[in-house]
Amino acid sequence: MNPERFLTTFHSLTNIGWTEDGVLRLALNEYDIKVREELIKILSSIGVHIMVDDAGNIIGELGGKLSDAIAIGSHMDSVPYGGKYDGFYGVMAGLEVLRSIKERGISNHSIKLIDFTNEEGSRFQPSLLGSGLTTGIFDKNYVYSRRDKDNISFEEALRVSGFMGDESNRLMHMKPNYYLELHIEQGPILEEEGYQIGIPLGIAGLSVYEFTFKGQSSQTGPTPMDRRRDALVGASKFVVSVRDHAKKQENLRATVGILNVKPNVYNAIPREVRLTVDVRSIERNRIDHTINEFVNIAKSIADDEKLEVEYRHLWTANPVSFSDEVISVIERACKELSMRYKFMYSWAGHDAQYMTKISKVGMIFIPSHLGISHAKEEYSSDEDMLNGLRVLEKAVELLNS
């Protein structure tokens, strides 16, 4: 591979949509369209066959001696005021792999590069719409009827963009044998612990629950401290317990993100607090077990504070495990390149999780400076990016042999 070509291409193209507050390359907006056209221009110039499916996913195919395919993918859309790296890095690295394979002659397997539409879920919710439709997880009507904040449907945005492709181009019909995705970590672990490469074993699942603590409102003045039924005191104990409980354990994340108080008046004791708990783990039964513990903690706090507590399930996404075969190949690539690597999990969602339905999947992570992501401060060094690219290229070479 050609490090200079990769870096030049990456840095010039990721500036499409850059503002002083971050990248504004929301799915299928003017900047996303522009960068897609640039990608297609380069792929076409080296003889890659371009297909677009009915989710607007771009699939570039470099033919090989065998029909089995190795796919590399990621996404070029960003969150509002996002970073320059994120999914964009993965697509640019895949492009460089195709360019260098092409230069070396004819590939053994067919090699595919995929740019998935609307990975972020910032313009159209939920996230992973492109990979969800192309793998058959989402229904076409569901995907097409998603609307952005200006009430434009996904279908309309796709038509206007010029990237309305054909259902026959869906990846579920091609079923690539392998799927690889290179991404920034979006967390601080690799940098802090001095690793060059992270090898995710899978993607964590999550369950989100709502808890409501109910007490008795009264005037703050005349109600003595020991006669109160203050819903906010109970909820606050719970917030701290949730964090402390999760902090004591490995590979568990639990967060209270939303918290609303009633009546929310300075001189009234809070009568009701409603909050959400987001619990993540790589093991589904660990999530369920943790939720049970949180329910018990909430009940015990409610008893102590003379409150009532209710809870309800909002939604769950199951954890995903990557292919042992692909993980081994990535590890072998790291070893052959003398990279310091660490097995870990992905705690954020990626298109890779839906690709597990139709392919053997693996991911490669590189360090994120300070763990910051989805912000203009997002940064990974050129050296780290080149390390990730080398591992990706080596893994493809091993799978392609």
Add this chain to the structure above:
Amino acid sequence: MNPERFLTTFHSLTNIGWTEDGVLRLALNEYDIKVREELIKILSSIGVHIMVDDAGNIIGELGGKLSDAIAIGSHMDSVPYGGKYDGFYGVMAGLEVLRSIKERGISNHSIKLIDFTNEEGSRFQPSLLGSGLTTGIFDKNYVYSRRDKDNISFEEALRVSGFMGDESNRLMHMKPNYYLELHIEQGPILEEEGYQIGIPLGIAGLSVYEFTFKGQSSQTGPTPMDRRRDALVGASKFVVSVRDHAKKQENLRATVGILNVKPNVYNAIPREVRLTVDVRSIERNRIDHTINEFVNIAKSIADDEKLEVEYRHLWTANPVSFSDEVISVIERACKELSMRYKFMYSWAGHDAQYMTKISKVGMIFIPSHLGISHAKEEYSSDEDMLNGLRVLEKAVELLNS
């Protein structure tokens, strides 16, 4: 005094403005006007001279041999969906005292009955507008320009009501020698501890501060538990500390009533939490000292959680002490009537606090069932109301001798 006459008058008149959700007798609304007219009708029928000042306060005067006056007062306005007792009880008890003094012949001192306008501050903010203007604490322009939620000014409401009186009738010009106010406790102490009468030594002061905890927002997934700067965890520790700190002490109340989270999204670690702390004590330096302790607690929590914390003063109302002479007279009245009484503080505001500027002031409390107030469930028994009335009458008799 005539217990039956008092109870009949109280129960029939407090139904003016009663709905199935509570009393709707907001200051100068149709129900408040109706009940004011009924009060004036009764007072006039027994020869009481009626004056109205420029705040709409009604001052009924029963002449005596001496020009020094003993004033009894309270208010008949309610919060939205309030209780039947609250200030209304105090006015009705004062009315019965005047009726029975009139029946017994000529009083030694002049006896005044006052119904203060807009005590609650529910229709026009702040509270105590009537007593504030008549004692010279508030400026006339300030009081007249207060507006309700329909943008009606206090001045306009006063004119429409027919209770626009004369500035020369302000109590600051008459300066009654003594002022007595009988009220429900609005807290659970007297009932729980088996007392019939509470004798407040004064009214607690309060300071309200705003605290803001600032951390770092990031995705709940990829950010490990021990790398977080979660503003909600810090704020929650603070909420619990404020309660625990105040609970350990006598005669101190501290409450977090308002708490708002940013960005308040289920999968984002909270970056900012803004909350209010309402601190009350009978001693001003105790309030200031407690605020200092809370600032230190907040800073210590912020350090532990790697957060920043800011705070600012919103407002302060100084504590008020009642007259030792009047307190002694009320105590003597209780003893002569063999009442079980308890010295305590008023933790809510009353017109009595502004009356301390121009008179020697004392208050009398009776038990509130379950401590509930400002709600339709507010309740005090006829027996308790009569006990309070007897103490008020006896105290007036002692002052009048």
